[in-house]
Each structure stands twice: as C-alpha cells, then as structure tokens.
Amino acid sequence: MISQARLAVAVLAGVSYAQTAHPAVNADSALIVQFQKRVADYLQLRKNIEAHMPPLKSTASVDKIEHHEKELGDELRIARRNAKQGDLFTPEIAGEIRRLIGIAMHPGGKNIRESLRHSEPVQLHLKVNDRYPQRVPLQSTPPSLLENLPMLPPEMEYRVTGPDLVLLDAKANLIVDLIPGVFS
Secondary structure, three states, rough: OOOOOHHHHHHHHHHHHHHHHOOOOOOHHHHHHHHHHHHHHHHHHHHHHHHHHOOOOOOOOHHHHHHHHHHHHHHHHHOOOOOOOOOOOOOHHHHHHHHHHHHHHHHHHHHHHHHHHHOOOOOOOOOOOOOOOOOOOOOOOOHHHHOOOOOOOOOEEEEEEOEEEEEEEEEEEEEEEEEEEOOO
C-alpha cells in the first residue's frame, strides 16, 4: 500500500506537472489572436478575389487606380454580402479594444483627444461593406492610440470617424468592420 505521504507527493507532483505542461492562457491575448486570425482570413479572401482579377499595372493614373480599387471593393462586397458589424470586431474583442483605448486615453487622453479634434475630424456614419468616400480625408489615428491596439497587417488600417473606430481595407477602400461609439 502507498503511504499517505507518498500519495500526497505524487498528487503534488501531478499538479505541478499539469501546471507546467499547460500554462495558463492570458484571455486578453487569446482574444487578440482570434481577432488577428479573422483579419488574416479576410485578407485571404481578398487575395483569392484578386487572383481572378486583372492585376493593376504600375500607373500614375488616379482613374485607373480608383477603378481597380472600386472593382476589388465591389467583388469583396459580393463575397461578403452577409457581412455585418461585429464579424471581425466580435463583442469580446470590441470590449477588449475599448479597454485598450481607455488605457491609452488615461495618461495621454487629453493629447489624443486634441489630436483627433485638430486632424480634420471626420464625421461620417459608415457601415460594414461601405466604401470610404473618395473625397473625404482619412483622419489619421494618433500613434499613441495605435500603440495600444492589436497590430494589423500593412494593408489594413484603423481609422476614426467621429465616435467610431473603423477597420479599413486600404487597398479596396472598404469598411471591413467598425466599433460604434468608442470615442463618444
């Protein structure tokens, strides 16, 4: 028979092994990884669509660039016809992004708010799959705010439109998702 002392040591060793074999997962990090996977899935869809389109040759023609952008956006809208707000910014990641923005706004919040006010504040009501209006300037997102948000691939951008945080596909000029009322 195993003595109680040996049993206790065996149980503690098993608990210790279980803790090292399966380290605790940071729930916030897991949310960000899931969000970045959704962004990667969207970009794969765009890549698949682009593979069936004539490539845009190097050109200085604004008309040709805008035409290609519009065609790509139209094809993405068709492929994502059932897309809705919250597909990429799920309620969980939207909550995490709101929390991260709150952190960024505390120490430098006054500077971020002033930067947003002074950089041609854009007041638009956008929806998922909308095209960002051609002649409306893109408001830059303050770097101190971007530092706190999940990293995006270079072809995707965070933009602020009034109180909303927008996820923009810069190549297709397409609103991929948004979080309403983040900056109200």
